[in-house]
Amino acid sequence: MKNDLDSNSRRIGKDRNDWSSGFTLIECLFTLLMLSGFLLLAAATIQHHKQIEPLLMRRNRQEFEIFLIQLENELAERTLQKTENQRITLKGTNVTTFIKYQNQKIVKEENGGHHPLLMDVKTVLFQQKDSCIEITVWFNNGDINYGKWIINET
Structure with a gap:
């Protein structure tokens, strides 16, 4: 009987020593x-993204509208020479101007220098139809904008 008691106390003692290899309640609560x-934090980030996405889409639209106004103002004194898929060639007095897609931007190239008109552009398509040029711009965020530039017949 004494041997049984000693073996039980050893088992109990052994179990108590094994507890140190597990997780404590505080460690589990901390985890x-x-x-x-x-x-x-992940839920808040997703919610914030849902609120910001429409603002970014509107921002692209505003930048596109500004681009169309700039294009119309800068090219008022020039005549259209040629339209290609990603390039418009215009002739002014003693200068040739190119509006083209380059390095995710639409730029105005003139006299060896270039001026960015629209940024974060995935691709662009210029199509001449009758007396206008239709402009389709795909932005990097997936937004697509359409515009039309009416050619002055002078």
Whole structure:
């Protein structure tokens, strides 16, 4: 009987020593706290993205409208020479101007220099139809904008 008692006490003592290899309640609670904090931050980030996305789409639209106004003002004194898919060639007095897609930008190139007109552009398509040029711009964020530039017949 004494041997049984000693073996039971050894087992109990052995089990108590094994507890140190597991997680304590405080460690588990700390881990759950960290996990819940991470999930709350992720949910807040997703919610913030949903609010910001329409603003970015409107921003692209505003930049596109400004681009069309700049294009109309800068090219009022020039005549259209040639239209290609990603390039417009215009002739002014003693100068040739190119409006073209280059390095994710639409730029105005004149006298060896270039001036960016529209940024973050994935691709652009210029199409001449009758007395106008239709402009389609695909932005890097997936937004697509359409515009029309009416050619002055002078």
